[in-house]
Amino acid sequence: MANVLDLRRRIRSVKNTRQITKAMKMVSAAKLRRAQERALAARPYAKMITSVLESLTRRIEIFDPVTGSLRHPLFATREEKRVLLIVVSGDKGFAGAFNTNVLKTAFQFISGNPDKQIDIEAVGRKGRDQMRRHYPVASYKEQTDESGHTSQVRERGESVEVTGDHPGMLIKLETARVQKLAESIISRYVHEEIDAAYIVYNEFKSVISQRLVVERLLPLMKIGIPQITGAVEPSSEQRERAAEAALSAGIELEPVDTAAADDEARKFGTSQVDYIYEQPAEELFNGLLPQYVSSMLYHAMTESVAAEHAARMTAMDSASNNASDMIDAYTLEMNRVRQAAITKEIIEIVSGAAAV
Amino acid sequence: MADETNQLRVRLVTPERTLFDHAADAVELPAKNGYVEVLYGHAPLMAELGAGDVTLHGGPDGDQHYNVSWGFAEVLPDRVTILASDALKPEEIDLPRAEQQLDRGLNMWKEAGESPEAFDEALRVIAEAEAKMATAAEKH
Numbered sequence: 001m002a003n004v005l006d007l008r009r010r011i012r013s014v015k016n017t018r019q020i021t022k023a024m025k026m027v028s029a030a031k032l033r034r035a036q037e038r039a040l041a042a043r044p045y046a047k048m049i050t051s052v053l054e055s056l057t058r059r060i061e062i063f064d065p066v067t068g069s070l071r072h073p074l075f076a077t078r079e080e081k082r083v084l085l086i087v088v089s090g091d092k093g094f095a096g097a098f099n100t101n102v103l104k105t106a107f108q109f110i111s112g113n114p115d116k117q118i119d120i121e122a123v124g125r126k127g128r129d130q131m132r133r134h135y136p137v138a139s140y141k142e143q144t145d146e147s148g149h150t151s152q153v154r155e156r157g158e159s160v161e162v163t164g165d166h167p168g169m170l171i172k173l174e175t176a177r178v179q180k181l182a183e184s185i186i187s188r189y190v191h192e193e194i195d196a197a198y199i200v201y202n203e204f205k206s207v208i209s210q211r212l213v214v215e216r217l218l219p220l221m222k223i224g225i226p227q228i229t230g231a232v233e234p235s236s237e238q239r240e241r242a243a244e245a246a247l248s249a250g251i252e253l254e255p256v257d258t259a260a261a262d263d264e265a266r267k268f269g270t271s272q273v274d275y276i277y278e279q280p281a282e283e284l285f286n287g288l289l290p291q292y293v294s295s296m297l298y299h300a301m302t303e304s305v306a307a308e309h310a311a312r313m314t315a316m317d318s319a320s321n322n323a324s325d326m327i328d329a330y331t332l333e334m335n336r337v338r339q340a341a342i343t344k345e346i347i348e349i350v351s352g353a354a355a356v
Numbered sequence: 357m358a359d360e361t362n363q364l365r366v367r368l369v370t371p372e373r374t375l376f377d378h379a380a381d382a383v384e385l386p387a388k389n390g391y392v393e394v395l396y397g398h399a400p401l402m403a404e405l406g407a408g409d410v411t412l413h414g415g416p417d418g419d420q421h422y423n424v425s426w427g428f429a430e431v432l433p434d435r436v437t438i439l440a441s442d443a444l445k446p447e448e449i450d451l452p453r454a455e456q457q458l459d460r461g462l463n464m465w466k467e468a469g470e471s472p473e474a475f476d477e478a479l480r481v482i483a484e485a486e487a488k489m490a491t492a493a494e495k496h
């Protein structure tokens with residue numbers, strides 16, 4: 001049996017751990033609040049750009065009536081042979097099963113499409129590390145054509161390759177960087193390097209309502225309706241756990257009511273009047289579609305960041321609770337050991353006195 | 357539907373935040389092919405924006421300038437909504453950074469060679485930087 005000193009030392013160490021996990025939980029709660037605010041602030045723009053595109057596609061045929069060609073190459077659908085998968089994971093660990101779940105869904109997607117060539121674009125450090133461990137990085141060869149231009153030519157070795165990663169993008173989420181990514185995806189689609197783009201991320205509606213989704217970004221089939229092709233809902237047990245953690249950290253459980261603002265935003269560009277279009281339809285589509293794709297990406301990332309903080313908060317709350325349980329158990333054991341020692345001493349004294 | 361005030365409801369929204377949501381007498385927009393001034397009762401219009409200043413006249417705090425780069429504006433008789441890719445208040449403009457951006461744009465322009473896309477991209481960067489510097493200069 002351990003002696004009192006050992007137990008006391010162990011209790012002290014667990015107490016220290018509890019202090020750290022508690023602090024981490026509070027930090028995550030604060031960050032979650034900020035992430036929620038940011039997600040909320042990004043909503044009007046996303047809603048507006050969706051509704052204006054929607055109304056534009058309703059007014060203007062996506063096929064040009066004169067030439068019969070598409071107004072924008074992003075509307076073109078091809079047979080899905082080469083697929084781009086964007087994996088949005090977290091940058092840090094200590095977030096329970098958050099990263100594992102994202103990666104599990106991504107791997108399921110990959111193994112579910114064995115006959116397709118898949119390019120992976122990893123956002124978030126954890127996802128990048130894992131993806132790189134499993135799949136080779138795409139290699140490029142420099143090629144010079146007759147006019148002396150050098151261009152990068154992709155050399156595909158395996159059917160699944162990592163084409164790029166964006167570490168640190170989530171730490172300071174900036175629209176400019178997200179837009180760069182969106183532009184690169186669009187240019188790959190337009191140049192027919194990929195036939196479709198999917199994104200795996202954690203959707204976040206509120207602390208208790210979040211799910212893992214696989215969403216199709218490209219081709220654009222229906223504007224304004226997320227094309228979710230797969231989703232994993234959390235279990236009711238996980239939900240309860242998250243609710244408990246949120247309550248103790250003082251986070252609102254219900255999502256903030258934005259119905260009025262959303263309605264207002266939805267009206268943007270959809271008024272039932274004939275607009276004067278300053279630019280021809282092709283130009284408007286050219287300007288709007290990249291913005292739309294980038295706003296979908298930005299939306300996915302803000303949600304994922306919020307979900308990550310929520311997951312970390314829940315995980316750290318569980319860790320603090322476990323630490324408290326452990327301290328209780330050790331304290332009980334320590335008291336027992338101490339009492340046993342005292343009893344033993346008394347018996348010794350009493351029997352010593354009796355012997356005299 | 358005219359009311360006594362004849363004011364427009366003007367909103368300026370970026371992907372990250374809503375900068376402005378107030379009533380104003382008139383608003384100037386930097387449309388891609390030139391500035392447009394919108395007063396109450398303007399015909400419905402949808403325009404792509406370039407880089408430049410959005411100026412609000414007769415807002416709650418007097419005239420206000422915002423630097424806007426790229427986006428869209430919807431004009432309805434009583435309402436103007438500006439969807440900007442990026443928008444800054446004049447005091448938020450980082451002048452050294454704008455100068456760096458201009459240099460970068462000029463370099464891109466020099467290196468663009470014969471690719472029209474690279475030229476367009478360079479011109480965009482230059483226009484954005486110049487618009488930012490112009491807004492900042494106006495302020496000081």
